[in-house]
Amino acid sequence: MTPHSLAFYVDVVTTGTVLGAKPTDSPDRVTTILGTDFAENSLDDHNMWRDYGMVEFFWIRESPDHPWEGHHFTLHVHRLSYWGGSIVNGAIRERYGRFDRHLRFDKLERLLAKRGARLEDVPDVNAPAFTLHWQPDSQASVMAFRAHEKGERRRGSDRVGDVYVISSPMSAEQVEWNRERYGGQDA
Numbered sequence: 001m002t003p004h005s006l007a008f009y010v011d012v013v014t015t016g017t018v019l020g021a022k023p024t025d026s027p028d029r030v031t032t033i034l035g036t037d038f039a040e041n042s043l044d045d046h047n048m049w050r051d052y053g054m055v056e057f058f059w060i061r062e063s064p065d066h067p068w069e070g071h072h073f074t075l076h077v078h079r080l081s082y083w084g085g086s087i088v089n090g091a092i093r094e095r096y097g098r099f100d101r102h103l104r105f106d107k108l109e110r111l112l113a114k115r116g117a118r119l120e121d122v123p124d125v126n127a128p129a130f131t132l133h134w135q136p137d138s139q140a141s142v143m144a145f146r147a148h149e150k151g152e153r154r155r156g157s158d159r160v161g162d163v164y165v166i167s168s169p170m171s172a173e174q175v176e177w178n179r180e181r182y183g184g185q186d187a
Contacts, residue, residue, distance in 0.1 A: 005099040008092060009108055009166065012075060014117045016138035016168040018055050019091060023168050024070035030057050034091050052089045054079055054099075075166040077103050078145070081159075103163040105144035109133075122175050123182035130164060132178070139169035 012018055021033040027050065031038070038050040048068060049058040055075050059068035079087045085099040093099070109119055117135055119142060124132035126143070133142045143164045 004097045005088075005103070006107070006111060008096040008099075009075075009077075009103060009163070010111050010115060010117075012166055012168075013108070013112055013119075013135050013140045013142060014115055014138055016135075016140045018073060018075070019095065021057070021073070022070065023057070023072045025057075026070065027057070027059060027068050030070075034089050037090060053087045055089060055092070073168055077163045077165060081162070102159060105131075105133075105142070105161055105163050108142065108163060120175070122170075122178050124178060125182055127182070134170055134175050136172065136175075139171060141167050141170040143167075 016023070019033050021030045025033075027048070030050065034052045034055070038052045040048065040050050042048040045064045046062070047058070047060055049056050054077065055073060057073045058071040060071050061068050080099055080101045080103075084101055085093065088099050112119060112135070117137065119133040119135055122132040122134050122141070124130065124143075126132070127146075129145070129147050131144050131146050133144070135141075143166075145162050145164045146160060
């Protein structure tokens with residue numbers, strides 16, 4: 001078995017879920033899985049997200065009379081470089097153990113390949129500072145930190161080659177749009 005947090009990341013990218021919580025799940029369902037230790041945020045009556053530490057789930061709705069519909073989740077892996085494993089949700093730590101401050105993209109990519117889950121490179125607006133990669137079966141995306149902008153100083157200890165975020169879902173249509181829009185840039 002892959003040690004510690006590496007198994008968690010492989011599971012997220014291969015399934016497009018967090019401990020089985022899907023991006024389309026209701027707020028109640030996600031809370032049943034991840035627990036009640038979260039910060040709830042909303043800018044208006046149509047959008048809400050819950051911050052469970054390293055992972056955030058997002059919902060939308062047409063109006064206050066409509067139920068929340070799951071939109072996506074984002075794993076903010078970069079937060080580990082600042083706060084360490086204490087930022088990881090308790091349910092995730094309980095299942096997967098300790099978390100290192102960094103996740104190397106090349107290591108994640110090798111582990112995914114061993115599971116038969118290939119990543120495709122996707123052109124992105126954030127290139128060349130970041131690269132974007134997509135797992136078509138799970139519709140998960142992985143963004144890796146590749147270069148500091150000229151003159152930029154980063155807080156924390158972000159390292160070139162680290163995974164920055166993992167998100168789900170990223171549809172085939174979104175990937176195609178990125179390829180058409182940003183295909184002339186380095187992927």
